[in-house]
Amino acid sequence: MNSFAPTEQRLAVTCRRQPAFPREPAVLVRLVKHLHKRVHDAANATLKPWGISHPEYNILMMLYGTEGYTLNPSQLAEAAGEKSANITRLADSLCDKGLVERTASDADRRKVSLSLSRAGLAMIDEFMPSICALLERQTAGLKPAETAQLERLLKKFLTQLEQD
Amino acid sequence: MNSFAPTEQRLAVTCRRQPAFPREPAVLVRLVKHLHKRVHDAANATLKPWGISHPEYNILMMLYGTEGYTLNPSQLAEAAGEKSANITRLADSLCDKGLVERTASDADRRKVSLSLSRAGLAMIDEFMPSICALLERQTAGLKPAETAQLERLLKKFLTQLEQD
DNA sequence: TGTATTTATTTCATATATGAAATATATGGT
């Protein structure tokens, strides 16, 4: 019995009151919300010693996962699932902390390049053991086959959500 | 090919650079983030004609799914996955709109009761067709057996996340 | 070339969310 039980109870009541209400889709959507909250809060707690937030961590990791450690704000917005106005703010914060460098692009002068700095790389190396441990713990309850199956189904779900 | 492909590419680079980085857990976490964003944005767009946000909708639906249409702020915080300070603000907004009523509890005078008003119930009946259509569309790509399997695996994942 | 349109980013006002302190009531032990 987990914290989701009351949610299921409420969905049962809702279905009784609204016969057209589709239970299964609603369960999935509420599960995604609960999962996201847990993941977000746990990441923030883990990263607190380094003085960065989960969204800031995501920006760093998007750059880290890119050949050349560099992306434009618009690529970063797409990659990190943030609005571009928010990327500006997050990039400002990371530049202030010396973790990211902002340079004008030569080829297209509308563009801006955001690159991981030496300090940014060093910080990633520092928090990586804690992050790896966190990720391992979070999926410790799932067998490898279940993880793979979950990945497959979530991708299918995401593909559908992107249709609209 | 969906919008998640670049994310996978970045994870591959990350794994190359950090051999200890656990790919599978990271994929799941990033999928949850992408899914949450899509669900949140789609719900906000659907609800816009009624002048309420997705978090406000969630509050209304938590009350709707409760016998007696009434919960305390703390129950609501747990149910909706919001911090209690945020519940106060959301409840204020919903009270201002006349959708929720706030009354002091008699039994325990520290407590407050938040109840769906007649107008709140009426609004739920109004937006319900749009919400049902949205939910159906969002899961249209999944077969019933896949939906059931996904529900099972997400619950298992959530249970694990709640261990810490 | 000149100018309209599109693309990239930032600015700014506003909306939304959080932690910590403040307020008020309840409960348990003496």
Place this chain on the structure above:
DNA sequence: ACCATATATTTCATATATGAAATAAATACA
């Protein structure tokens, strides 16, 4: 009854996120 502690909610300062307008450069094409 009294006081210490626990619980429920709100307040307030601050952090975080968004939409729309502003800015600036690239592109299309008459």
